[in-house]
Every structure is written in C-alpha cells, then in structure tokens.
Amino acid sequence: MARLHTYTTEITWTGNRGTGTGDYRSYGREHDVAADGRPTIPGSSDPAFRGDPARWNPEQLLLASISQCHLLWYLHLCAVNGVVVTSYVDNPVGTMAETPEGGHFTAAVLHPRIEVASEGMVEKALALHADAHRACFIASSVNFPVSHEPVVTAAA
Template sequence: MKAVSEVPGAVGTQRTGGMVTTVVRVVGLAGGLALLGFGGYGLLTDQYVSGHQLQVALWAAGAIVLHDGVWVPVLLAAGALLARLVPEVVRIPVRTGLMVAAAVSAVGIPAALREHDHNGNATLLPLPYLRNWLLVLLVVAVLTGLASALTVLRDHGRRQQARPGARPHAAEGEKAAMARTHSYRTEVGWTGNRGTGTSDYRSYDRSHDIDADGRPRIQASSDPAFRGDPARWNPELLLVASVSECHMLWYLHYCAVGGVVVTGYTDAAEGTMSEDEKGGRFTEVVLRPRVEVASAEMVARAEALHADAHRACFIANSVNFPVRHEGAVTVRSPSEAEEAGPESGLTESGTD
C-alpha cells in the first residue's frame, strides 16, 4: 500500500484567485479591443494616413507575418532552451530579465543602427543610442543576477528547514512557547443507564457524551464488537483519527515552511488492535494520506516531509505502537483541483 499525505485545498482562496484571473482577462480583452478600435479609427480619419491606406495595410500585414512567423517561433525556441539550461529555481527571474532585454532591444537596436542618420537635421536621433542601449542591458543583467541570487538563497533556506530531521527556525518567543506544558480538559458522561444500571453485562448501553468547553458534543459508544452502537464514534476510532490528524497538521506545517504547495489532502487511516484474555492493545496504525501538490518539482520533497511530520507529531510520540505511513503524491494545480473535484484520479508517485 501507499501512504498518502493530505492537504485540504483552500477552496475559498482558489475561487477568489479564479475570479481575479477572469477579471484580469476580461479587462485585458476589453483594453485590446479598445486599442484596435482606436487604431482603426485613426487609419480612416488621420490626415497623414489619408491616401496611404494601402501602404499602411501592407505594413500591418508585414508586422503580423513578422510577429507570427519570426518572433513567436523565436520566443518558443528560447523558452524551450531556457527550460533545459536554466535551473527551475531561477527560471522566473531569468525569464523576466530576458523579456525586458528583448523589449528594450526591439526599440534600441533600430535607433542605434541609425544613430548618425539624421539627414542634416540635428534634432533627429540626437542621442548616443548604442551606448544607452548597452547600459540599459547591463542594468537589466545586474538586476537579473541579484534577483536570481536572492531566489537561490531563499530556496536554500527552505530546503534547510524542510530537510529530514530539521525543525523550522523559531524566534525566542516561539521557542519559549514550545517549551511550555499544555493542558487539555474533557468531560465524559455516561448516558446508557436503562434503569437498572450495570446490574449485568447486557443490562446497560455503552453510549456516552464527550464534551469540551465551546466544542460540539460528540455522541460516542464502544466498538460494536463490545455491544456498542455502530452509528457512534468509539475510543478506537477516535485514537486512529487523532494520530491521522496530528500527522496531517504537522505535515502541512513542514510543507508551508519548506516551499511545497499542497492543494489537496485525504487520509484513509487504519488501526489494528489485538485482543487477548487480559484485554487488548493496538499493534499498529497505518496512515495512507493522499497528497496533491502544485508542481512536479515538489513531489520528491513532499514525499520526504512525511518523515519530519512523523517525528514531530505529538500523538505518534505518545503511543507505544508503531505508526506507519504509506504515502502517495500527485500533481494538481489549485485551479485544476477546483475544476476537477476531489474524486477524479491522478497519476501517483508513492513511497512505501
């Protein structure tokens, strides 16, 4: 079997992000159509264009051919080359720097080539465009290098925090809080008296209520194997659930500080109890969390962080039976998780 880590998707955040994306697309489309309309109006009414519409149309057609036939293929080839040669961690700042450099070059190169071609008019192209273009490219390269270095340092810090056995760095106040003793209070009340109390083994119900301040009441019973109500929670189920949710919460924490974006989490946990003439005891709990992460680059780290979560889990550290993990990690972006729903299947990467 495969242990799966679960991270519940932040549905509200995903929906908000989807709405923002839709609004941005609509605004961009409306702006583009407005610019096209303005340009068309200018072609029809501008006094400098009047009588030269055919030449302008040919120029526009040439621009389209140049864009779709030359510029787009060059960008696609550059993107493919970038994905092969540039490490993923610095790909965004490098891509941004190259885009800025390309935009500057598209304006700077024509001016630099005609720097001294002013036909006797000193007011035309009066600046040292070649030098200025090269200076701007140098500034872009320096800023790209600085952004890449900062990205690498931040990624290194995340990896250090997320490495097996590592604990996240804590401020002094947080360290003091970690050293404190915590107290948890519950109240259990038996509700199964049929009128004769525990006069014999079959004379009473095992039903009871579990309360804690400010929390919803849990109506519980014993395991059906011990004359309990099968419709209610029992201590054995609650124990397995507490191990599972403790592991999940620590796992989500380590993913958050380790640069792993989890978009979904479910866990089909199972506990085994052995009974003998003296009573019984749990022999193991197996967690099978199914984790969804935002990109394939996060899968290996997501699998490794289960070990950290297990070492940190308060409940797993408090029981005297082994807690095993059979995990699976899949890739799904937040938008895909919202559109597909939790039941659709994905290709898994698992660790036993």
Template structure:
C-alpha cells in the same frame, strides 16, 4: 530551555443507563458524550464488537483519527515552511487492535495512508520526504507505544 506545557480538559458523560444501571453486562447501553469547552459534543459508544452502537464514534476510532489528524497538521505546517504547496489531502488510516486472553488488548499498529496533492511536479520528492519529519514531530505519534507507519501517495494538481 524548559518544556512548554499544554493542558487539555475533557469530559466524558455516560448516557447509557437503561433503567437498571450496570446490573448485568447486557443491561446497559455504552452510549456516552465526549465534550470540552468550545467544540460540539462527540457522540460515543463502544466498538460494535463490545456491544456498542455503530452509528457513534468508539475510542479505538478516535485514537486512529487522532494520529491521522496530528500527522496531517504537522505535515501541512512543514510543507508550508518548506515551499511545498499542498492543494489536497485525504488520509484513510487503518488501526489494528489485538484482544488478549485476559480481556484486555492493545493496538499493534496504525497505518496512515495520506493521499497528497501538490501544486507542481517539482514538489513531489520533498512532499514525500516531509512525511518522515511530520511523523517525528507529531505529538500523538510520539505518545503511543505501538508503530505508526505511513504510506503516502503524492500527485500533482491537474496531473
């Protein structure tokens, strides 16, 4: 069976010209907008360590949250198909990036820490096991070249 292709169109618009463009490294702001047809724009900047605005999303955060979202959505789908009733889900993901001597860098890992609440005690083992399956089917995790680990915790609603 042929692969089913999906296309994603986005737009990034730099809004950080302070009057002299990129005449020097310190002469411009890293502000930009990320947009696509439909959702509201995301206000972006660079990481504060690279002269960015800490009140705006940076690309590194967006990569980590993309992995977290994909894992959650894959996981919830698998739970619904496997009789696990999830009543709450929070992930406090953590990504680590290493800068290299040549001015570049790369992510070394992302750790997902989902805290899942299920409806009944008898669902906890399956709820834990489905994280491995969710990782395998997550489109974003399958697209990166660094480890994505998960450290799930499962509790029972009202327990």
C-alpha cells in the same frame, strides 16, 4: 525545559437503561465526549463490544487523533518548506489485538493521498512525511508502531 499544555474533556455516560450496570447486558455503552465551546461527539464502544455502530468508538478516535496530528504537522512543514498542498485525504488503518486481559493496538498505518501544486514539489512532499511523523505529538505518545504510506501527485 518543556512547556506544559493541559487539555480537558468531559465524558458523560448516557447508557443507563434504568438499572445501571446490574449485569453486562443491562447497560448501554453510549456516552458523550464534550469540551467547552465544541460540538459534542457521540461515543460508544465498538459494536464487537455491544456498542452502537452509529457512534464513534475510542479506537476510531485514537486513530483519528494520530491521523489529524500527522496532517497538521505535515501541512505546517510543507508551508515552511515551499511545498503547496492543494488536497490531502487520509484513510488510516489501525489494528488492535483482543487479549484475555483486554487488548491493545499493534499498529497504525496512515495512507495519505496528497496533491501538490507542481511536479517539482513531489519529491520534497514525500520526504516531509518522515519529519511530520517525528514531530507528531500523538504518534510519539503511543506504544505501538505508527507508519505512513503516502502517495503524492502533482496537480494537472
């Protein structure tokens, strides 16, 4: 039987410019993403949809969630398999198709760059990405392909 976990957040729209949603151009897309005891994340829509470019948009947050989930599973798997990771940076790229009905993500590609403690760990470090991908809760929950193109090097 699956163990269930419940997550909560509070999303508060802060973009009322005095007239509410009187028309498409009359309101701001600004909002706050909050959860108990955590810093608030300033959100908006993508600038292509009249959003504030200084705030996080849902598409960025979805991509970040996929990348974070992969990172956390990967670090766990490396730790239990004797691979010492000394550095990890990912620059994921997500692609979204805008359609008359709205839009949808068509793909996400993770581009993690990892450094491990020794040359003898590189092969195993590369292989563990497939396991991390299979284990990632977020990648398993989306309806578009998520792939990864890791680069692993050994510390000098």
